[in-house]
Amino acid sequence: xxxxxxxxxxxxxxxxxxxxxxxxxxxxxxxxxxxxxxxxxxxxxxxxxxxxxxxxxxxxxxxxxxxxxxxxxxxxxxxxxxxxxxxxxxxxxxxxxxxxxxxxxxxxxxxxxxxxxxxxxxxxxxxxxxxxxxxxxxxxxxxxxxxxxxxxxxxxxxxxxxxxxxxxxxxxxxxxxxxxxxxxxxxxxxxxxxxxxxxxxxxxxxxxxxxxxxxxxxxxxxxxxxxxxxxxxxxxxxxxxxxxxxxxxxxxxxxxxxxxxxxxxxxxxxxxxxxxxxxxxxxxxxxxxxxxxxxxxxxxxxxxxxxxxxxxxxxxxxxxxxxxxxxxxxxxxxxxxxxxxxxxxxxxxxxxxxxxxxxxxxxxxxxxxxxxxxxxxxxxxxxxxxxxxxxxxxxxxxxxxxxxxxxxxxxxxxxxxxxxxxxxxxxxxxxxxxxxxxxxxxxxxxxxxx
Amino acid sequence: xxxxxxxxxxxxxxxxxxxxxxxxxxxxxxxxxxxxxxxxxxxxxxxxxxxxxxxxxxxxxxxxxxxxxxxxxxxxxxxxxxxxxxxxx
Numbered sequence: 001x002x003x004x005x006x007x008x009x010x011x012x013x014x015x016x017x018x019x020x021x022x023x024x025x026x027x028x029x030x031x032x033x034x035x036x037x038x039x040x041x042x043x044x045x046x047x048x049x050x051x052x053x054x055x056x057x058x059x060x061x062x063x064x065x066x067x068x069x070x071x072x073x074x075x076x077x078x079x080x081x082x083x084x085x086x087x088x089x090x091x092x093x094x095x096x097x098x099x100x101x102x103x104x105x106x107x108x109x110x111x112x113x114x115x116x117x118x119x120x121x122x123x124x125x126x127x128x129x130x131x132x133x134x135x136x137x138x139x140x141x142x143x144x145x146x147x148x149x150x151x152x153x154x155x156x157x158x159x160x161x162x163x164x165x166x167x168x169x170x171x172x173x174x175x176x177x178x179x180x181x182x183x184x185x186x187x188x189x190x191x192x193x194x195x196x197x198x199x200x201x202x203x204x205x206x207x208x209x210x211x212x213x214x215x216x217x218x219x220x221x222x223x224x225x226x227x228x229x230x231x232x233x234x235x236x237x238x239x240x241x242x243x244x245x246x247x248x249x250x251x252x253x254x255x256x257x258x259x260x261x262x263x264x265x266x267x268x269x270x271x272x273x274x275x276x277x278x279x280x281x282x283x284x285x286x287x288x289x290x291x292x293x294x295x296x297x298x299x300x301x302x303x304x305x306x307x308x309x310x311x312x313x314x315x316x317x318x319x320x321x322x323x324x325x326x327x328x329x330x331x332x333x334x335x336x337x338x339x340x341x342x343x344x345x346x347x348x349x350x351x352x353x354x355x356x357x358x359x360x361x362x363x364x365x366x367x368x369x370x371x372x373x374x375x376x377x378x379x380x381x382x383x384x385x386x387x388x389x390x391x392x393x394x395x396x397x398x399x400x401x402x403x404x405x406x407x408x409x410x411x412x413x414x415x416x417x418x419x420x421x422x423x424x425x426x427x428x429x430x431x432x433x434x435x436x437x438x439x440x441x442x443x444x445x446x447x448x449x450x
Numbered sequence: 451x452x453x454x455x456x457x458x459x460x461x462x463x464x465x466x467x468x469x470x471x472x473x474x475x476x477x478x479x480x481x482x483x484x485x486x487x488x489x490x491x492x493x494x495x496x497x498x499x500x501x502x503x504x505x506x507x508x509x510x511x512x513x514x515x516x517x518x519x520x521x522x523x524x525x526x527x528x529x530x531x532x533x534x535x536x537x538x539x
Contacts, residue, residue, distance in 0.1 A: 002454065002530060004484055006537040007495055011456055011526070065508045068528035249536045256535040 025198035027205035030084035038092030042099035082117035086126030097137035113203035138183035139175035145201035151191035166381030191391030218254035247317030273327030274318035278338035280419035287340025299350030330363025336421035382431030459523030
């Protein structure tokens with residue numbers, strides 16, 4: 001018989017501590033949709049996505065009801081469009097973006113990811129056209145997300161792409177200025193991008209993936225924060241054990257939902273992503289976990305160590321709970337999407353330098369950070385280059401999602417899960433000369449493993 | 451297959467009767483009941499057998515939630531697999 005205390009624990013996690021399945025993301029291959037007529041390609045892509053993911057929202061709603069566990073987002077990721085529609089020009093790419101947006105509306109999903117390119121070593125023609133189209137594509141669509149991989153441990157950093165992405169981010173901010181530069185919230189620059197990530201804005205369906213696949217992202221910062229609070233005055237080994245036990249339980253639920261969604265949709269199960277993904281709601285914060293570990297404020301001294309332990313313990317606890325773990329799998333630290341991070345950045349405890357250090361030990365990068373609207377493209381490229389270097393050297397994923405808007409001290413509001421963020425200051429000194437050199441930063445010695 | 455019903459709310463006469471009747475109408479068999487009243491608050495966990503359920507399980511979930519609203523209680527019916535997944539290796 002099921003234990004009464006176990007039942008109460010699960011109910012409490014869901015009702016009081018905001019445990020949920022953050023996303024069920026269906027990956028769909030678009031390799032068979034290519035061609036040189038933009039209208040035909042857009043039509044094929046629309047038809048394929050809307051037929052393959054037709055039942056996604058309905059099936060998730062049934063699972064949600066039967067198991068009593070909220071599934072917050074239903075999403076689709078596709079083959080990077082620069083590859084799937086590589087023969088198209090810039091205008092053709094924008095037609096594809098609009099087709100993706102129509103498909104997302106038709107399916108009732110909140111985001112569709114994969115309007116992107118993989119250019120860590122160089123640009124194909126399709127990649128150039130796609131990257132040039134990103135600002136307009138994001139301004140003209142509502143639910144399309146874009147990601148560009150500009151670096152990897154194996155290939156090094158494509159600094160021409162880094163320079164270009166600085167300009168693309170600024171242009172996207174300009175074109176979506178009236179909506180608080182919302183386009184930039186849907187644009188990520190990656191090093192070592194995972195090909196099975198279910199989380200937006202960086203989700204895409206990798207080149208080695210199956211025809212269709214179900215990837216699930218769990219969440220639950222509130223559950224971990226509460227468990228640490230209940231643990232009381234114990235040493236850090238015990239805190240790490242508490243995080244592991246909690247992560248195991250959260251992930252088991254993710255595995256169950258992934259298996260059920262996969263079976264009911266008749267689509268292979270890909271991975272469970274073990275990430276702790278915060279939301280702006282109070283009690284759903286990664287910063288709160290760090291503060292419950294014993295920091296006066298997230299961003300203070302000790303933050304990197306606490307985050308390193310949290311990130312590692314989440315993986316150790318989760319990995320045994322799922323048959324396939326993948327994606328980003330770690331703690332997310334998006335500034336605007338986490339009430340504790342917003343508070344820490346607003347009071348000056350959390351600076352760009354500290355955030356950068358934190359990204360060396362957790363799963364993503366400089367995420368959802370509002371920077372002054374008058375920042376130059378070269379400075380943005382400099383921030384990207386630093387973050388890519390951390391990912392490249394440490395053989396891990398790093399990402400940059402910056403929103404140039406307003407001036408230091410302003411609050412930028414995106415609404416919903418994207419939250420709000422105070423504009424933080426960047427260093428005043430320019431990396432312009434370095435960025436204009438262009439070229440590639442060679443792959444580090446640790447890439448030579450063969 | 452089994453489902454877990456959780457009922458929470460202010461104590462009143464006839465809570466178990468009305469929940470049991472709702473189960474009976476849907477062909478849901480009650481296997482185990484555990485309930486307490488603490489500071490006027492009624493808490494009940496019911497383990498049920500849903501092998502002979504005569505409506506889709508999602509409809510049963512809705513009916514129980516509606517019954518809860520009617521009686522000023524929170525009633526949730528959940529498939530047992532979520533508890534097994536989380537607490538059994």
